[in-house]
Structure formats: structure tokens, C-alpha cells
Amino acid sequence: MKKSLIALAVAGAMAAPMVAQADATLYGKFEMRLKNVSGSDTGFESDDFRVGLKGDVDLGLEDTKGIFKYETEINPNIDVGADTGSSSLTTRDVYMGATGSWGTALVGQFGNPAEKVIGYIGNLSESASGFAYDLTPDRLGNAAAYVSPSFGGVTLSAGVAAQIEGDNDFSDADAYVVTASYEMGGLSLTAGYWDVDSDYSGAVANYDWAAIGGSYTLGSTTLGLAYQSRDENTGDDNEIASVMLTHSIDALTLGANYHSADDEDVSGFDDEYSLFAIYSLGKMAALDAEFVSADTGSDDVDVFSVGYTLKF
DSSP: OBOOHHHHGGGOGGGHHHHHTEEEEEEEEEEEEEEEETTSOOEEEEEEEEEEEEEEEEOSOSSEEEEEEEEEEEEEOOOTTOSSOOEEEEEEEEEEEEEETTEEEEEEEEEOGGGHHHHTTOOSOHHHHOOOOOOSOSEEEEEEEEEOOOBTTEEEEEEEEOOSSSOOOGGGOOEEEEEEEEEETTEEEEEEEEEEOTTGGGOSSOEEEEEEEEEEEETTEEEEEEEEEEEETTSOEEEEEEEEEEEEETTEEEEEEEEEESOHHHHSOSEEEEEEEEEEOSSSEEEEEEEEEEEOSSSEEEEEEEEEEEEO
16 A cells, blocks of 8 residues: 555654655554463463565666665563553564566565475464474575576575674675575475574574475465475484465365474474464454464473454
8 A cells, every 4th residue: 555755754754755756655464362372371462563664766777676675573562451561673674675577686684585485384373383393584684685587487586694793794604595486377386495604693503404395276275385404513403394284265264284393402393283264354354263282392282372463
């Protein structure tokens, strides 16, 4: 939804000169959950309170335009009955770049291209489950990346990131990621590789992460599969195989997924499954419910949550 310059003033008076020359969108997502974890009290929690500004700028070039995005996540303390509260801000995306028929180039902090594999099999809400079925960071910081245009359904991407602490010198890059995706009809496939040095973002070890996944949609039913492998130079290896199945009936989507890990040192569980339902209230709102059960190796943990999501 396009916003007027007056509405965009919430981004700050200093940003107004830039926005005046840009086609900008102010957007947000707000999600609240009622959550119960076995052995703990039931309570409300905020989940995915995000606000962002994104857009493009005319560079005066026939086939290229500038792009920018800033997105922050707000984590408020919503302790019921408290007279005072606290909150924290987390920067999710902050980047600029350019895009055209030649592809897209980005510099800053942005989503890890390899995360597309997790989208095939991920839980309804990570914070609702609390279990780490994702073995690679979902953001690249202090990074640069290139995403190719589609060639017959095939899209390639590559990124490099310097260490966040220290000299931040790209001559000593600490992380590399490459991906290849294929989209055709109801079929989607992605393979990714992520190489991380222990200097990157305080990582405790050098490790390699490789994954492959995909989904196929036939009518109202979608099947997703993924396999992840993470090898550390400490000798601690981890593998996770996952599957997800969803089926939509008008505004209602029913789904289930399962994750199986062979080493709990990294993932935090041996196996996990979830059942979920999402009821769409138009394009910008939804109600959902999810039950997650995980074997953590020493004990079973069950989580039940109900969520309400609004977007603008």
C-alpha cells in the first residue's frame, strides 16, 4: 500500500528528502500468541511485531532502479498487570542496492538466500515451538549478494559476509553462501551451501552447512521436503530431515510437519512434529493454532499456541 509523504513522516524528518524522491511503502506485521509449554504457565507473548519501509528510486537508467529497505522487529514486554514495561528493537533488514533485468545486487543486512529451504518445511511459528530445526542463520550481516534473473525457471544467488566484530574487512571474508533454485508450475526446488568461519558473528566453530529441499503443489495440497547437514571442525556433525504437508479448504489451511535429527548437540532435539491450522481473515489477517511435540533427548516438551496476525 502506497503511503503519502505525511504518513511516511513517521520514519523521521531526516528521511523525508529521500522519500520524496522514492516510491516507498510503509508496512508492518503484528502477531500475538497465547502459548502454553508443558510444565510452565500459560501466557500471552508478542511474536513478529515488525515495521518496515521499502521502496525503489528512479536512477535515470533505462533498465535499472535503486532499491532500499529498513525493517525492525519490536519485542515488547507485555506482562499483564505490570505498571511499567520494557522493549527491545532488533534490526532485521537494512540494505540498499539496485535491480533490473540483469538481476539484483544488495549491500547491507538481508535475508540469507539459503533460508528458502526452510520455507518448505518450517513450523508455523518458531517462537511458538522454540526448537531449532533450522541449522543456518536467517540473516546475513555486513554482507553483499547477487541474485540472478530467472533462466528457464532457474535462479542463482551468491553472497559474502565479513566478520561483524573486528576489522570488518572484506579481504578477510568470514562467510560465503551460494544457492540455486528452480520454479516451474507447482514445483519448487532449492539447494544451498553456507561456509562459516568461527570469526563470523561470534560463531563458536568453523562449519559447513548444506541443504536441499523442495515442494510440490497439486490443487489445494502441498508437500514439502528438506534435508540439512551441518559439519563443524570440532567434529560435531548434525543432520535433519523434514517433511511438511498442507491442505487448503477455502479460507482454512490444515498442516503437519515432522523433523528428525540424528544429533541433538546443535539442533536441541532428537525429533519433533507439529499439527497446525490457519484461518485466513482476508489477505491481511489470520487466526492460527499449533501443537508441537519434541523429544529433546532427556524429556518430551509439548507446546500449544493460538495466534492472531494483522498486516498492513
